[in-house]
Amino acid sequence: MGFPVGYSELFLPKLLINILTFLGLIRKIISTIIRFAGLGDFLEPEFSTDPTRTESVIQYQSVSGVLMRELLPVVKYSELVDAPESCVVCLYEFDGGDEIRRLTNCRHIFHRSCLDRWMDHEQKTCPLCRTPFISEDMQDSFNERLWAASGIVDYYGGSESSLVVGN
Known part of the structure; x- marks a missing residue:
């Protein structure tokens, strides 16, 4: 059957594509102006189109995730x-050269990077x-090291100075 002759060229999709292209151009112009003004560091990395920017973005890592990385072994596949x-x-x-983390409790294995990203999302299982x-x-x-990393050293140390006793 097909479409009637009058509908063979739809106006709306072409208009939508032109609008999106125009908005992309405006975004590039604004980000160029911001970089030219010296404010490029304030752009979020995924929005920054500066190819000369080589510094890596420091990602959030939880303290418990860092400690778990130290405790879980890394081996070659x-x-x-x-x-x-x-x-x-x-x-x-x-692959034979992949770095693998083998969990100590259940003995499941994963790519090191996959499990590290899992831990970065506060997952502990x-x-x-x-x-x-x-x-x-x-x-x-683990709890003792976690408390020490958070700055509360006396919690597990047995020091009486950290305890508050009300009379």
């Missing part, structure tokens, strides 16, 4: 025996089975 073929987070197959990253026997040590 080629060193593992009877390992799965792919990472369940990114679904890419493992396995993405596959939800078993905690930190085992029960390591939990006290």
Whole structure:
């Protein structure tokens, strides 16, 4: 059947594409003016179109995520025996030289970068089975290091000066 002859060229999609192109041009002009004025550092990285900007953006990392990274081992995929073929987070197959994190509780393995991003989102359990990253026997040590990193050293130190006793 097809469309009638009068509808073969639709006006609305061409207008929409032209409007979006025009808005993209305005965005580039405004960001160029902001960079020219010396205010390019105030642009968010995904909106900055400055190709000369080489500094990397520091991403937010939680203290507990950093501590968990220190506790969880990193090995090469080629060193593992009877390992799965792919990472369940990114679904890419493992290569022999890939850095792998093997969880101590459930023994699941993931690409190091996949699990690190998972921890950056304040996740403290396995993405596959939800078993905690930190085992029960390591939990006290982890909590002590977490309190120390947050600046509350006397909490686990047993110092009486940190306790407030009301009479």
